[in-house]
Amino acid sequence: MIRMLLRVLGHEYAQPMRRTVALMTTTAVLEGLSYALLVPVLQALFGSTPGDAWPWLITFGAAVAVYAALRYRSDLSGSESRCCAACTTVSAIIWPDCPSAGTPQAVSGRCPSWPATASCRRWA
Known part of the structure; x- marks a missing residue:
């Protein structure tokens, strides 16, 4: 399913x-x-010397x-990618004869008007 989505998006938008997939992984x-x-x-x-937990607590805090x-960056990237995927898919379905159908450019004003979001405009 991801391969098919990447094919629909085309090389530039894949x-x-x-x-996003790499960041989320x-x-x-x-x-x-x-x-x-x-x-x-x-x-x-919970061991006999709780003071020994400090190095582990610091490591745990750094990991968190x-x-x-990374989660914040991943969520931002995911949001932009979802918008791009939705825009390209919808434009390919609605305007299959448009020269740029299936791309975010179709959504950002080069084909019949579609309410493009700021994220989609950023991809165009």
Whole structure:
């Protein structure tokens, strides 16, 4: 299904979608690693010397901070890619004879008017 979507988007607009998928995959892996860091944190906290938990807490905090920044960037990229995918798909269905049908340019004013969003205009 992703391959078909990338084919519909075309080479130029498939790259942002690939970037989004890569960012989301990296974010998911980092989220899993941060969950895994909870094991040593909790072991140290509930062990005989809770003061030994500080290095693990700092590592866990850093992992969560990196995850939050990456998640924010991933969500922004995903939002833009979803808009691009929706615009290109809808324009290809509504205006199949338009020379730029199936591209965000069709949505941003080069074909019959379609209420393009700011994100789609950015892709055009």
